[in-house]
Amino acid sequence: MNCWKDNVKKVVPYTPGEQPQIKNVVKINTNENPYPPSPKVYEAMKNFDADNLKKYPDPLIGKLIEAIAEYHNIDKDMVFAGVGSDDVIGMAFLTFFNGDKPILFPDITYSFYDVWADLFGIKYEQIPLLEDFTIRKEDYIRENGGIIIANPNAPTSIALDIDDIEYIIKNNPSSVVIIDEAYIDFGGVSALGLVNKYDNLLVVRTFSKSRSMAGARIGYAVGCKDIIKYLNDVKYSYNSYTLSNLTIDLGVASIKDDEYFRNIVNKIIETREKYSAELKKLGFTVLDSSSNFLFAKPSGINAYDLFEELKRRNIFVRYFNKQRINEYLRISVGTDKEMQILIDNIKDIIG
Amino acid sequence: MNCWKDNVKKVVPYTPGEQPQIKNVVKINTNENPYPPSPKVYEAMKNFDADNLKKYPDPLIGKLIEAIAEYHNIDKDMVFAGVGSDDVIGMAFLTFFNGDKPILFPDITYSFYDVWADLFGIKYEQIPLLEDFTIRKEDYIRENGGIIIANPNAPTSIALDIDDIEYIIKNNPSSVVIIDEAYIDFGGVSALGLVNKYDNLLVVRTFSKSRSMAGARIGYAVGCKDIIKYLNDVKYSYNSYTLSNLTIDLGVASIKDDEYFRNIVNKIIETREKYSAELKKLGFTVLDSSSNFLFAKPSGINAYDLFEELKRRNIFVRYFNKQRINEYLRISVGTDKEMQILIDNIKDIIG
Numbered sequence: 015m016n017c018w019k020d021n022v023k024k025v026v027p028y029t030p031g032e033q034p035q036i037k038n039v040v041k042i043n044t045n046e047n048p049y050p051p052s053p054k055v056y057e058a059m060k061n062f063d064a065d066n067l068k069k070y071p072d073p074l075i076g077k078l079i080e081a082i083a084e085y086h087n088i089d090k091d092m093v094f095a096g097v098g099s100d101d102v103i104g105m106a107f108l109t110f111f112n113g114d115k116p117i118l119f120p121d122i123t124y125s126f127y128d129v130w131a132d133l134f135g136i137k138y139e140q141i142p143l144l145e146d147f148t149i150r151k152e153d154y155i156r157e158n159g160g161i162i163i164a165n166p167n168a169p170t171s172i173a174l175d176i177d178d179i180e181y182i183i184k185n186n187p188s189s190v191v192i193i194d195e196a197y198i199d200f201g202g203v204s205a206l207g208l209v210n211k212y213d214n215l216l217v218v219r220t221f222s223k224s225r226s227m228a229g230a231r232i233g234y235a236v237g238c239k240d241i242i243k244y245l246n247d248v249k250y251s252y253n254s255y256t257l258s259n260l261t262i263d264l265g266v267a268s269i270k271d272d273e274y275f276r277n278i279v280n281k282i283i284e285t286r287e288k289y290s291a292e293l294k295k296l297g298f299t300v301l302d303s304s305s306n307f308l309f310a311k312p313s314g315i316n317a318y319d320l321f322e323e324l325k326r327r328n329i330f331v332r333y334f335n336k337q338r339i340n341e342y343l344r345i346s347v348g349t350d351k352e353m354q355i356l357i358d359n360i361k362d363i364i365g
Numbered sequence: 366m367n368c369w370k371d372n373v374k375k376v377v378p379y380t381p382g383e384q385p386q387i388k389n390v391v392k393i394n395t396n397e398n399p400y401p402p403s404p405k406v407y408e409a410m411k412n413f414d415a416d417n418l419k420k421y422p423d424p425l426i427g428k429l430i431e432a433i434a435e436y437h438n439i440d441k442d443m444v445f446a447g448v449g450s451d452d453v454i455g456m457a458f459l460t461f462f463n464g465d466k467p468i469l470f471p472d473i474t475y476s477f478y479d480v481w482a483d484l485f486g487i488k489y490e491q492i493p494l495l496e497d498f499t500i501r502k503e504d505y506i507r508e509n510g511g512i513i514i515a516n517p518n519a520p521t522s523i524a525l526d527i528d529d530i531e532y533i534i535k536n537n538p539s540s541v542v543i544i545d546e547a548y549i550d551f552g553g554v555s556a557l558g559l560v561n562k563y564d565n566l567l568v569v570r571t572f573s574k575s576r577s578m579a580g581a582r583i584g585y586a587v588g589c590k591d592i593i594k595y596l597n598d599v600k601y602s603y604n605s606y607t608l609s610n611l612t613i614d615l616g617v618a619s620i621k622d623d624e625y626f627r628n629i630v631n632k633i634i635e636t637r638e639k640y641s642a643e644l645k646k647l648g649f650t651v652l653d654s655s656s657n658f659l660f661a662k663p664s665g666i667n668a669y670d671l672f673e674e675l676k677r678r679n680i681f682v683r684y685f686n687k688q689r690i691n692e693y694l695r696i697s698v699g700t701d702k703e704m705q706i707l708i709d710n711i712k713d714i715i716g
Binding site: 016017018019020021022023024025026027028029030033035041044046047048049050051055056059060062064065066067068069070071072073076097098100101104108109110111112113129130132133159160187188189190213214222226227228229230231240244246247248249250251252253254255256257258259260261264 | 367368369370371372373374375376377378379380381384386392395397398399400401402406407410411413415416417418419420421422423424427448449451452455459460461462463464480481483484510511538539540541564565573577578579580581582591595597598599600601602603604605606607608609610611612615
């Protein structure tokens with residue numbers, strides 16, 4: 015007799031960075047923002063009438079979509095929102111990557127892309143980054159069923175020039191090209207300026223990094239009206255109500271406080287530059303970061319050993335046991351204080 | 366040349382009930398709870414440190430899973446949680462219904478089941494309910510790739526006997542059988558008592574109805590450890606962090622306040638019985654409800670005309686333009702005051 019287990023979709027899930035539940039750790043391993051969300055977000059939470067929880071949220075996520083559209087000065091029919099950018103990108107894979115040809119993405123990039131492809135049975139080809147971890151735009155001009163590029167890329171932290179991005183979009187009119195801009199607020203030029211020019215472009219953003227709201231789960235995508243309509247149709251075929259009505263209010267409050275947002279982003283960029291220099295002084299190779307993290311190769315100590323020793327000292331960074339990048343550590347930019355603790359400990363370890 | 370639109374997944378999305386954004390309406394069209402969530406939920410919101418929003422939530426949703434496990438007196442490895450029961454069931458379809466044989470569900474039931482099947486390319490067979498809108502258990506003993514049954518069923522409001530449920534589970538050992546218990550707190554006997562006996566059973570629950578938290582988006586599922594493990598693997602392949610850390614706290618607070626929960630559930634049952642009788646007095650045929658809604662066939666007026674006329678008066682009920690049930694209205698149980706307004710208006714309309 016058959017067993018129900020024969021019909022189970024078997025997958026190798028994505029492994030997120032550790033979320034230590036203990037206090038007093040320096041947690042610079044999942045690219046979170048070290049600063050709290052805007053005080054307006056606190057205020058929205060305090061002002062939220064919990065009685066509203068009894069009603070379903072607006073399935074159109076209207077208030078948040080409108081705030082985002084206004085912020086980017088685009089039409090609200092060009093915005094889609096979901097439970098973090100993971101939900102948005104996962105839904106986009108399911109919606110747009112249904113052809114027979116493989117989709118393309120770099121061999122070294124956000125490690126969820128191949129997981130989604132496997133989940134939905136999408137063929138894919140991983141295009142090797144060049145030796146210096148940059149993307150060669152010409153490599154993406156070949157038969158494909160879709161393209162996804164993180165810009166700035168992770169975990170390399172390197173941004174691709176907007177002209178190169180446009181070259182890839184323009185030369186792939188029969189594929190949807192997704193630009194995953196999780197880190198764009200920290201550097202690089204956004205592809206948002208191209209959404210009115212190319213109907214095959216989807217730009218994805220998140221509140222998890224620059225907006226200090228990883229815990230709230232808000233992501234969004236911007237594209238032409240057709241692309242957003244298709245994405246919404248699939249969303250409404252899966253779950254009509256993805257964002258809680260409280261989350262919607264918090265998201266709106268964040269978007270409305272642009273001054274606070276710009277301040278913390280600038281602060282993080284300053285810290286990044288300062289501690290990139292510090293690491294270099296200690297002999298590290300540090301890639302040129304356009305993100306809120308540093309991708310750095312230690313000197314005088316093996317990356318994995320340093321990772322483990324730092325963890326023993328309650329300092330969590332990220333190590334990828336993967337060819338080409340297993341000599342590097344990915345270090346999220348924390349507060350100056352956290353970064354100084356890191357530097358002091360590295361000094362202590364490498365003597 | 367091909368167009369990217371050739372590779373788009375084209376679907377006919379689920380149409381949720383209207384969510385009027387105007388005030389002063391009697392909204393008894395989406396089976397929401399007329400009472401607010403437990404005061405403990407308010408408290409948890411007020412006590413939440415918004416600073417926590419900057420960090421990713423616990424991907425294991427540990428606190429909430431533990432509270433649910435304790436509440437049902439089961440092991441925490443037997444609980445899965447998601448963004449409302451729609452997310453949980455959608456994920457279960459994707460995980461468990463990958464065979465060649467059609468899955469089975471009633472012809473009249475929650476109208477999302479065929480939408481999920483279409484989205485994921487799952488074959489299905491809709492088994493007609495009997496003339497009296499009940500389920501004949503023997504109809505589910507045939508070759509299939511999975512079974513889903515809502516108990517109590519919607520929009521009929523009728524519960525299936527737990528012995529019949531067990532008969533279906535027991536006689537389908539090579540299929541996963543999902544029992545969707547969105548409304549079980551209002552009547553019927555839960556299949557939760559069977560999860561330790563059958564490894565092919567998944568019981569799905571929601572915070573949206575009995576817990577007055579439709580706006581918070583929390584659903585969960587209970588099953589044997591294997592079933593939950595498979596479900597989590599697929600979840601982690603789609604989105605590692607589905608529930609916000611604020612939502613997790615609100616969910617825990619609701620679970621912990623059992624007295625409040627039982628009180629409002631009992632209140633709704635009382636109101637249901639009272640107004641079921643009132644509708645019968647007006648000549649309506651009202652099915653025997655084990656849920657927080659009434660499925661009722663008007664007398665002396667066409668169901669659609671009554672639906673439209675009530676809407677004109679800012680009273681929203683649900684009408685399904687679908688064979689076999691297009692003479693019925695689905696009326697969520699509101700407060701006594703709301704139900705009285707409904708009755709008064711129906712009297713006025715049918716004269």
